[in-house]
Amino acid sequence: MTLNPPSLLIYEPLVRTALIEDIGRAGDITTDAIVPADQRNSLALRVRQPGVIAGLEMARCAFQLVSPMVRMEIERPDGSTVSTGDTIATINGPARALLTGERTALNLLCHLSGVATATASLVSAVKGTRAQIVCTRKTTPGLRALEKYAVRAGGGSNHRFGLDDAVLIKDNHIALAGGVRAAIERAKAHVGHLVKIEVEVDTLAQLEEALALGVDAVLLDNMMVEDLKQAVSIARGKAITEASGRITIATAPAIAATGVDLISAGWITHSSAALDIGLDSV
Helix, strand or coil, rough: CCCCCCHHHHHHHHHHHHHHHHHHHCCHHHHHCCCCCCCEEEEEEECCEEEEEHHHHHHHHHHHCCCCEEEEEECCCCEEECCCCCCEEEEEEEHHHHHHHHHHHHHHHHHHHHHHHHHHHHHHHCCCCCCCCEECCCCCCCCCHHHHHHHHHHEEEEECCCCCCCEEHHEEEEECCHHHHHCEEEEEECCCCCCCEEECCCCCCHHHHHHHHHCCCCECCCHHHHHHHHHHHCCCCEEEEEEECCCCCCCHHHHHHCCCEEEEEHHHHHHCCCCCCCCCCC
């Protein structure tokens, strides 16, 4: 799969806002006081722990918004698995711009690389099975497109990007509609023929009811492994199966072994630890 970063039109405003927040009203008074305006330097982005890289284009954008004269040479592109001490990119340009843009660039790069690394750990845990690791809408407000890109960099796949992508009928929809059948029938009457419908089910009885109504996918929520196996067998050839709830690196292998198509995990975006990356002298 080709890894394409989001459009510059998507992430440039996010990076710009972060820089404005950091630079404030008076600019980088420390750097401006200490570093001559005409000084140029080369620095290296180096990783300080093993992981998977994501966010280099966002980091480049941060430096170049401070000064278009900054140039970045990428040595280990997004999606690369790296080891402690690896140089992933070198940066050359006005020294003031390098220091002023450093924190914003690293905040984005370390966070997104952390998401990619967490995703890769789950992907590795289910290797050899048919299960794909997918993300959720549990993302940092404003960073969803970037975090979902980082999931792809880590070898995962994306679930829906927002409420308008597809119909996902969850337990509260079912409760407010008065049942599985009513919720699905109302959804089918409301959306067009290109919109897919997924329904969350907690029991095998709900699963059979949903499948009888012809949904595209079923979200098997917090089911025990034995129930998951039975659910996958019942749904085979009728709908895509997705397991969700209490997904960890420890539990993922057994869940994947049931034969589910997808395993969704919110923590890879909302709780992943940042990857330690620094900006060092060459």
